[in-house]
Amino acid sequence: MTNTTFGLTMLVVGMGGTLATLWLLTGLLRLLTRMFPVEPKPVKPAGAADHA
Amino acid sequence: MLDAILSGFDGLAAGGRYLLASGGPNVIMLAVAGVMFYLAIAKGVEPLLLLPIAFGCFLANLPLSDLMQEHGVLRTLYDFGIGNELFPLLIFVGIGSMTDFSPLLANPRLLLFGAAGQLGIFFTLLLALALGFTKEEAVSVAMIGACDGPTVIFVSNLFAGLHKIPTAMVGALAVAAYSYMALVPVLQPPIMRLLTTEKERAVKMPATRGRISKTALIAFPLVVTALTGLIAPQGLPLMGMIMLGNFMKVSGVVPRLASASENEIANIATLFLGLAIGGTMNGHDFLKWNTLLVFGLGLIAIVVDTAGGILLGKIWYALSGGKVNPLLGAAGISAYPMAARLVQNEGQRWNKQNHLLMHAMGANTGGQIGSVMAAAIMLSVLKGLGII
Numbered sequence: 001m002t003n004t005t006f007g008l009t010m011l012v013v014g015m016g017g018t019l020a021t022l023w024l025l026t027g028l029l030r031l032l033t034r035m036f037p038v039e040p041k042p043v044k045p046a047g048a049a050d051h052a
Numbered sequence: 053m054l055d056a057i058l059s060g061f062d063g064l065a066a067g068g069r070y071l072l073a074s075g076g077p078n079v080i081m082l083a084v085a086g087v088m089f090y091l092a093i094a095k096g097v098e099p100l101l102l103l104p105i106a107f108g109c110f111l112a113n114l115p116l117s118d119l120m121q122e123h124g125v126l127r128t129l130y131d132f133g134i135g136n137e138l139f140p141l142l143i144f145v146g147i148g149s150m151t152d153f154s155p156l157l158a159n160p161r162l163l164l165f166g167a168a169g170q171l172g173i174f175f176t177l178l179l180a181l182a183l184g185f186t187k188e189e190a191v192s193v194a195m196i197g198a199c200d201g202p203t204v205i206f207v208s209n210l211f212a213g214l215h216k217i218p219t220a221m222v223g224a225l226a227v228a229a230y231s232y233m234a235l236v237p238v239l240q241p242p243i244m245r246l247l248t249t250e251k252e253r254a255v256k257m258p259a260t261r262g263r264i265s266k267t268a269l270i271a272f273p274l275v276v277t278a279l280t281g282l283i284a285p286q287g288l289p290l291m292g293m294i295m296l297g298n299f300m301k302v303s304g305v306v307p308r309l310a311s312a313s314e315n316e317i318a319n320i321a322t323l324f325l326g327l328a329i330g331g332t333m334n335g336h337d338f339l340k341w342n343t344l345l346v347f348g349l350g351l352i353a354i355v356v357d358t359a360g361g362i363l364l365g366k367i368w369y370a371l372s373g374g375k376v377n378p379l380l381g382a383a384g385i386s387a388y389p390m391a392a393r394l395v396q397n398e399g400q401r402w403n404k405q406n407h408l409l410m411h412a413m414g415a416n417t418g419g420q421i422g423s424v425m426a427a428a429i430m431l432s433v434l435k436g437l438g439i440i
Contacts (some may be wrong), residue, residue: 001168001437002410003181003182003187003190004126004181006181006187006437007177007178007181007182007190008178009433009437010177010191010430010433011177011178013429013433014173014174014177014426014429014430014433015104015167015170015171015174015426015429017283017284017429017433018167018170018422018425018426018429019167019168021163021279021280021283021284022163022164022166022167022418022421022425023164023167023421024161024279025160025275025276025279025280025421026125026160026161026163026164027160027199028279029156029157029163029275030160030161031155032271032272032275033157033158033160033264033265033268034263034309035268036267036268036271037265038263038264038265
């Protein structure tokens with residue numbers, strides 16, 4: 001394999017692969033944050049006293 | 053009797069004689085070690101690693117030093133933790149423990165900046181091949197664009213272990229990588245200003261979404277490891293270790309292990325790694341034309357990384373109707389959290405009400421994942437091509 005072929009293969013597969021993997025990961029992370037949202041803090045009823 | 057005394061004195065003078073006869077390269081490297089000491093101590097340039105590297109270089113270049121010979125202390129350290137890739141991986145566990153990925157989880161799209169920030173790797177690879185480096189050497193040099201010292205050492209040492217690149221080159225690559233990481237605050241701002249307009253730099257971005265659930269934070273390292281391991285198994289040691297460190301931290305159940313990872317383990321590994329890398333910098337092997345080229349190409353890699361990130365930022369700015377500040381792209385490299393802070397400072401310089409830090413932290417942690425991913429994919433492609 002010539003250096004030119006090697007370089008272009010790495011550019012296309014390497015950069016393309018990195019971009020594609022991170023794009024896929026972006027989707028998975030969005031899914032993750034939707035599947036496990038932050039639990040809302042229980043709202044105290046108005047006028048309720050704090051018990052320290 | 054007199055002969056014995058003279059022989060004894062002769063033994064004491066051997067170092068000086070060697071220095072005069074063939075120690076020129078060693079003297080130059082002792083001066084290089086002196087410069088590294090100066091940079092680490094007086095200028096604070098990556099002292100944690102530069103200082104032990106410089107000391108290793110100092111020890112290895114003293115006349116008739118046998119510290120890198122078989123059973124020498126530096127050789128023992130090298131075989132114990134670099135020859136088998138252990139030290140860079142232990143440092144990765146520490147990095148994982150130190151990193152907070154929640155800004156990235158708050159806005160996962162920022163991960164794409166971490167991909168664009170790796171453009172320098174592939175551009176430099178082409179350049180290195182054109183300059184006559186072998187395939188393995190070119191990949192090693194290009195990895196400086198990962199802006200991530202342990203990744204550079206991991207990849208280059210893999211080739212050194214296969215006798216595809218000279219061992220001394222690992223030292224040159226490590227020093228170049230850490231030097232440019234330290235120079236990021238000097239290198240990036242002019243590129244940011246050159247490639248963006250004042251209007252773009254002043255774009256104010258809304259606050260990030262805020263808190264992330266603990267379950268999502270715990271699932272994150274597992275998901276990243278599983279996906280990247282599936283796509284690029286050759287890089288699993290790198291990604292696996294960084295995510296192990298993060299998993300221990302976010303799980304909250306092993307604070308002692310997380311603390312040890314980011315303190316004792318990372319510190320010990322850094323010291324030994326630095327010393328052993330410095331030990332490879334013997335003048336006779338290190339002072340080659342290629343070493344200068346390595347430093348030149350490394351600089352280009354970092355510049356193109358920054359430019360790649362900013363160009364993606366500009367595309368994003370255009371597509372979003374001017375809602376995304378393109379400076380964020382500069383944070384898509386692995387120098388964490390330095391690159392994110394630079395983006396924050398630069399953004400505030402053009403708009404005092406601009407607070408880009410959390411967005412930039414997201415892009416910066418994306419850069420960490422991106423650099424490891426790029427290395428992992430390159431190694432897997434090399435395996436696929438039958439080169440390793």
